[in-house]
Amino acid sequence: xxxxxxxxxxGTGKTTLAVSLALALDNTVLLDCDIEEPNVHLFVQPExxxxxxxxxxxxxxxxxxxxxxxxxVEFCQFNALALIKDEVLIFRHLCHNCGGCTIVCPENALPxxxxxxxxxxxxxxxxxxxxxxxxILPHQVRGTKLIxxxxxxxxxxxxxxxxxxxxxxxPMVKAVDGSDFCLLVTEPTLxxxxxxxxxxxxxxxxxxPCGIVVNRSNLGNIELIEDYARKENIPILMKIPxxxxxxxxxSRGTITLAQDSQWVAQARQxxxxxxELRSHPxxxxxxxxxxxx
Amino acid sequence: xxxxxxxxxxxxGTGKTTLTASFCRLAQGRIVIVDADVDxxxxxxxxxxxxxxxxxxxxxxxxxxxxxxxTGCGECFQRCQFDAIRALNGKYIVSERECExxxxxxxxxxxDAVTVKKESVGKLFHSITPYGRFFHAQLYPGGESSGQVVxxxxxxxxxxxxxxxxxxxxxxxxxxxxxxxVASLTGVTKVLVVAEPTxxxxxxxxxxxxxxxxxxxxxxxxxxRADINPELTSQIEQFCRENQYQFxxxxxxxxxxxKAQLKAQSVLDVYPDSPASRAIENIFNAVxxxx
Numbered sequence: 001x002x003x004x005x006x007x008x009x010x011g012t013g014k015t016t017l018a019v020s021l022a023l024a025l026d027n028t029v030l031l032d033c034d035i036e037e038p039n040v041h042l043f044v045q046p047e048x049x050x051x052x053x054x055x056x057x058x059x060x061x062x063x064x065x066x067x068x069x070x071x072x073v074e075f076c077q078f079n080a081l082a083l084i085k086d087e088v089l090i091f092r093h094l095c096h097n098c099g100g101c102t103i104v105c106p107e108n109a110l111p112x113x114x115x116x117x118x119x120x121x122x123x124x125x126x127x128x129x130x131x132x133x134x135x136i137l138p139h140q141v142r143g144t145k146l147i148x149x150x151x152x153x154x155x156x157x158x159x160x161x162x163x164x165x166x167x168x169x170x171p172m173v174k175a176v177d178g179s180d181f182c183l184l185v186t187e188p189t190l191x192x193x194x195x196x197x198x199x200x201x202x203x204x205x206x207x208x209p210c211g212i213v214v215n216r217s218n219l220g221n222i223e224l225i226e227d228y229a230r231k232e233n234i235p236i237l238m239k240i241p242x243x244x245x246x247x248x249x250x251s252r253g254t255i256t257l258a259q260d261s262q263w264v265a266q267a268r269q270x271x272x273x274x275x276e277l278r279s280h281p282x283x284x285x286x287x288x289x290x291x292x293x
Numbered sequence: 294x295x296x297x298x299x300x301x302x303x304x305x306g307t308g309k310t311t312l313t314a315s316f317c318r319l320a321q322g323r324i325v326i327v328d329a330d331v332d333x334x335x336x337x338x339x340x341x342x343x344x345x346x347x348x349x350x351x352x353x354x355x356x357x358x359x360x361x362x363x364t365g366c367g368e369c370f371q372r373c374q375f376d377a378i379r380a381l382n383g384k385y386i387v388s389e390r391e392c393e394x395x396x397x398x399x400x401x402x403x404x405d406a407v408t409v410k411k412e413s414v415g416k417l418f419h420s421i422t423p424y425g426r427f428f429h430a431q432l433y434p435g436g437e438s439s440g441q442v443v444x445x446x447x448x449x450x451x452x453x454x455x456x457x458x459x460x461x462x463x464x465x466x467x468x469x470x471x472x473x474x475v476a477s478l479t480g481v482t483k484v485l486v487v488a489e490p491t492x493x494x495x496x497x498x499x500x501x502x503x504x505x506x507x508x509x510x511x512x513x514x515x516x517x518r519a520d521i522n523p524e525l526t527s528q529i530e531q532f533c534r535e536n537q538y539q540f541x542x543x544x545x546x547x548x549x550x551x552k553a554q555l556k557a558q559s560v561l562d563v564y565p566d567s568p569a570s571r572a573i574e575n576i577f578n579a580v581x582x583x584x
Contacts, residue, residue: 008333010305010468015493036469037303037500039493056374077354077395093475098374098395138503141472144375166305166468167332173435177390189554191310195333202434220551251491251522
């Protein structure tokens, strides 16, 4: 089973939940798809067994071959090329590495060469769990390839837990796509509720069943989330109260939830509920706002 | 000429929007405001605003293969870098979730079976607040165009700043270091990084700083919820001193922030004398000096 952990808003506790579930449940694999800011590895004491460069083809400009025809600039959908005097400038942070300019150039002045966009790490972490994450290089913005590489490590015979990027844009969709179930972590605040709504809408478009985990459930106003969940018929599967002690331990790199036997029992119960929800799926309601019609 | 300040963090949930909303109050009348966290916009919740105008944003394109014309040669399948072309009954179709609209399939198709269409990816809003004009957006799920939308919001804000002779464009940035983050910080006067004294906050702050350094933007740093881990807060302060980043101060963990947010206001609006409000005011005064 693939269980993804997402949230619209950042900082709600996705990583805390992902790490804790991976430790509390049996036979788990933990994937961190938040490649812009991967954090799972900071909490699992990973012993890295394999580090791999992930590369994509990128154009390299050869001035001697260029006739200044401008076909590459005209083709590029992402405004990543500009013809200034007799030279093509490549704006790397806008380039999607689609390879179009390489194909369209009649003089072969923009041949493709492989460039690194980030690293893929495979490690053995706390409790002997396999932990895989990707980290994109800070000036590279095209991360979907790296997310795919991380997701290739999903294990069909285990519970694969995926820590997803925040937001509801392409990286989040790429990370949750193909999940059997998604846990949406939120907090009982107006920000939490607003971003929860956006995530639910996204998951409905993808037809992925979901449940809610309310973190810091004792701070703010829990009714905000409960009212919404009831109205939308989405189960609240867990509430995790804020504790100063826990926050301080987290700040030092220790997530203590899975050391609490009561919490572990709750986590196992939640897995049971998810399994039942999957075998008796609720009818998913399509939202009005469909992006692509 | 106006200056531009981007609030960013790397890690989500460190308090960017809380800080931005409070800054809006402190700079009332002198600013234009941008919410560049277009994937999970929240600033509008804390700012009393009236939407004056909205515009559809036509962005990300999607390819379509006409099954009548497709001969199943597979040229598009071979060339697509995004695994967006799938085989189906001897022909090929486009998987919309993967397609980035680059147009390579249209370029290489020998029988012109492919068309690439632009579509609406979300809405841009021109709003008015008691503090100044406010530009924000709502993107439809799964969008590929966050960076382009941020660029457009900033252009709108720059026009407004020029027209109304405002001193500062205040930009509430997105988490992460991807295209929306890049679009939020290129060409700005200063970046204010809101860090959090946790191992993940530290790790993500370093990545956000290296991004701002890459684009040669001046960097200021403050630490939110500093008392959660005083040692790590000192480490961040020392790191800033050693690397010539301006360290502007700390904000304590303070329940009044959440209480104010539940009233859809900034902490400075509701609890101006709370420890968090005092600290935010000091950081605001310091960052204004840096611009």
